[in-house]
Amino acid sequence: MGKVSTVSALGPTLGLDIGGTKLATAMVTPDGRHHGLQIAPTRREDGPDDVLRRLFDLGRASIDAAGLGSPWAVGISCGGPLDALAGVLECPPHLPGWLDIPIADTTSREFGVPTVLENDATAAALAEYQFGAGVCARSLIYLTVSTGIGGGSVIDGQLHRGATGNGGELGHITVRPGGRHCTCGRRGCLEAYCSGTQIAARAAEAVALAQETGRRTELAGIEPLTAAHVSQAAARGDAVAVDVWQETVELLGQALTDLVNVFEPDVAVLGGGVTRAGAMLLDPVAHIVRANAMGREAEVVRLELATLGDVVGVVGAAAVAWDRLGASH
Template structure:
């Protein structure tokens, strides 16, 4: 393991924090995670993130001085140039947090900040082994819904560095209130947070369901009970996959990607999510666009966030030296 071959990657999510040491081929040498506990606020959470990074280094048998840089993935909005997190809906209180400065001070290494889903599409593109794809979209379906795009083999960041906010594609302009302040975003229907919230609302309204037996209702709970045939859980799950499929059809029409990759915690449901979403997306897209594309699950599972953050760090390092990715 040489210095330029590995980076420390940090993944900041609304539900979990994750860290790992990752190599240039996408090989994950260590991986650790812990609940985010957003209620504790950014100062305490950042301290726990930094400690988690040290745990990842120790698990890989390395010190901070033995990695080339630190990649940081976090839900947007954020400013990758100044390295500041700017109030993501899933991280209350994270207003103008100078995360890059804090990470660089802690580890003594250069650090790079990227929207987590933007980083993830880069990780999927380089390390997903999808075979010659030039146009790719990635959606993370987790606490929130985020996205990233590779267009003609190049990462798309947009004018302000947050391009690809697919979670805020509006599918019902008069619909549910989203954490971003708008109504009808796909995040308000397909995120793990929304799935659980809609279930809680239905239970509070008196609907009968086996979900009442669960100590805490989560997206995974809804998925499991839907698979067992519970009518309420089945309806909620069908609404979720229909909404996500419809949003993907819109994105496919706009971009005409060869591949859409889904990742994030909600995708642990596997084919129960993938198959209906794929069917809805490709059947509702315009015929040429739908025929040209496919919809798949990430090959990286729970490590997709750290793999993406690492891919972003390597891209920044190579850009600074003029090397090719």
């Protein structure tokens, strides 16, 4: 309740979440509850003007459905690269053609209230800290394991943003020097191995090798192959899937151990689509962290799955608006 009380003087805020496949909007009250949730396909091929028009229509539908009056502010959650302080989407790869879009100013004009923009994983970290798995924590690190791997951290109650506002790229720590190419241009990043996209890519490579050597696997012939197929086949004991999944949890556990050693959080939270594997992901990763983290941190840190699910983006967007704008109200 202590964390909620810090924003209780602020008003219901409109959260807008822009993903590569879906848009989500909702009014969020200072207790972290969402109202009037609206979800629609992004249809990113339509371009920024059309997508933003539909996003704003969804936002107005959320305002009407929530019945809470006009929003106190608007928060926007979106993948980067972006300039959070300027409110500009620079060139997010999940939104091809979106170059230097001044989305905060455009949204402020649309709704007549202040608007803030934040990286989606950073916003999710604050949402889980305020209202989810980190409610009782003082410090939290958050990894979203999905199409890519993003992250964020709250240290001693303060959201970490870094010198230029883009701090928290936890998915781009090196786990295999000189290893697989990553979308960031480097080699061997955590994202290049443990994102949902790369789990599937590594599995496809393993299937091709198995077929060359006469090794049987139930993953053969599945198109398109996904991380969920890999985790499910591994749970059934498929040897090829087990190898891929074992490497995944080992590298994720290695990365989390390093992060725990650096930040010493009360809780480390895993979110994103890959975490639908549940205990099959969390349990071995937690075992690795507890076996390898330094000192008492191995005993103290809790590893949790995110609790806010599909609404973490809209709740996080509102939480960031309260965090950034609250001091001036």
